[in-house]
Amino acid sequence: MTDVYKRLAQRLDELPNGYPATESGVELKILKKIFTPEEAEMALKLRPMPETVEQIAERLGKPVPEMQKILDIMADKGEIGAFKMFGQQMYMLFPFVIGIYEFNLHRLDKELTELFEEYAPKLVGTVGAYAPAVTRVVPISTQINQDLHVHRHEDIRRMIDEAKSFNVMDCICKKERALEGHPCKHTLQICLAFSNEENAFEKFSRGRTISKAEAIKVMEQAEEEGLVHATYNVEEGQVFVCNCCSCCCGILRGVKEYKAPYILAKSYFVAEIDQDSCAACGVCKDERCPMDAIAEEDGVYTVIAERCIGCGVCTPTCPTESIKLVRKPESEHDAPPSNLIEWNVKRAASRGIEIKID
Ligand code: SF4
Ligand code: SF4
Ligand code: SF4
Structure with missing residues (x-):
């Protein structure tokens, strides 16, 4: 055998x-x-x-x-x-x-970390090579509150509001990098799992069970630290929000280092800078954007749209409120499957495999 x-x-x-x-x-x-x-x-x-x-x-x-x-x-x-x-x-x-x-x-220990790191290019490269994408950027909540047509997959407040149980866990990517000798400056316990069931994490918990109010605080903390929200690439049925930094995150590294197109779907937004009010301070480029999506030439800051994932991390710290997320035209929206069942069916089709139950 x-x-x-x-x-x-x-x-x-x-x-x-x-x-x-x-x-x-x-x-x-x-x-x-x-x-x-x-x-x-x-x-x-x-x-x-x-x-x-x-x-x-x-x-x-x-x-x-x-x-x-x-x-x-x-x-x-x-x-x-x-x-x-x-x-x-x-x-x-x-x-x-x-x-x-x-x-x-x-x-996770040093040996497992080394094995994961050795496998990462092949794993992320292959997993990120097929549509639909595995994860999706959720724009930071402060930026889209005023938008009248908010989709379910881009509304972190609603995801949390509709859930009944919450668990905050250490971020495995940050933990992995620390074991490799590169500790992250960001909060370690920052990944959020949630469920529509009562007491969902009573039996199996990977972290700390928290209240809804505490879950909202976790999201606010992540936004303050400039972390990118990412979740399942589905319209409905999300059960976690990762809060990712560009230094450790396997997903963001997948986009930047391994050029895996389907590891992370961009949000429906792109950042835009109002040149008239921009004070050319450089904060958005040098301190916030995790994707190197802002360029500077002769003191003029512009967004490189192809690199922008629409996370909104650059927006709250702009002293003149010159950088904003704007909704992309519908023709540029990469719409998520409606739920995990549809995600699995579409993904199996794009890989040319059949889903086997047994
Ligand atoms: S994907 Fe991002 S938030 Fe999730 S575990 Fe990795 S770094 Fe942490
Ligand atoms: S410019 Fe950078 S920080 Fe701003 S939304 Fe785009 S990817 Fe995110
Ligand atoms: S943070 Fe705002 S003011 Fe500073 S360079 Fe960026 S857009 Fe301009």
Whole structure:
């Protein structure tokens, strides 16, 4: 029988997100570090769709208590997806990104960091090569409040307002960079997970459970620090907001270093500078923009539209309010799939693969 880690790697690569093979086999070393052989076998038996423990136990012909114990250990370790849905605890096979990688935050050590870093160019390059994009920029909330036609995917306030449970976690990219000897100056505990279920993070938490008011404060802190909000690239059904810095973030590095076009979808906005009022202070270019999207020539500052991701990070610190986000024409909008099901279907089609349930 083929090595269980090879079979698991193949299975993860069959998911729409992808888990590409390398010549060095680093992707297998990562799986060996995360899963025991027995856990890898169990992960192979899970479906990439939510099931209750009773459904899984019945399908595999196992007693429920035995299955419960195995799934809870694996979920606790971050090897499989575990979340509440319609009031019930669900389990499923998770993709590697976004999924197993992020859920191994609490197990990240130097060895895992080095393996992830070795794999990153191949992983990000491949995952970011197919539409639809994995993540999407959410413009900072202070900039779009006055806009009358705010889409669901660009309204962070509404996402938080509609959610019932919140968990703030360490940012895995910042933690990884710190383990490599490059500690980040930004707040570490700044990634937000949320759910429409009550007490969603009671059983499996990767961070600290917080209130809605505290969740809003986390977002405000991120905006003050000039971090870029990013979430799932879907119109509805977001469950997290990453707050990314250009120094550590795998997503922003994916755009800048690995030129992966579908790792991050731009927002529907682009920054624009009013030349009449601009004081040429350079703050937007030198202190705020994470994408090198602002140019200066002879004291004149301009936005390089192709590089601008429409995050709005440059706007609140402009002393003359000269730089603003403006909505792009509809023909330039890269609309997100309506939900995660549509995202998976479209993504599988663009990769030329079929979604296999078993
Ligand atoms: S993607 Fe961005 S916010 Fe999310 S974990 Fe990485 S740096 Fe942190
Ligand atoms: S210019 Fe830079 S900071 Fe401003 S919106 Fe564009 S990418 Fe974001
Ligand atoms: S921060 Fe404002 S005033 Fe300063 S260079 Fe940028 S647009 Fe001009």
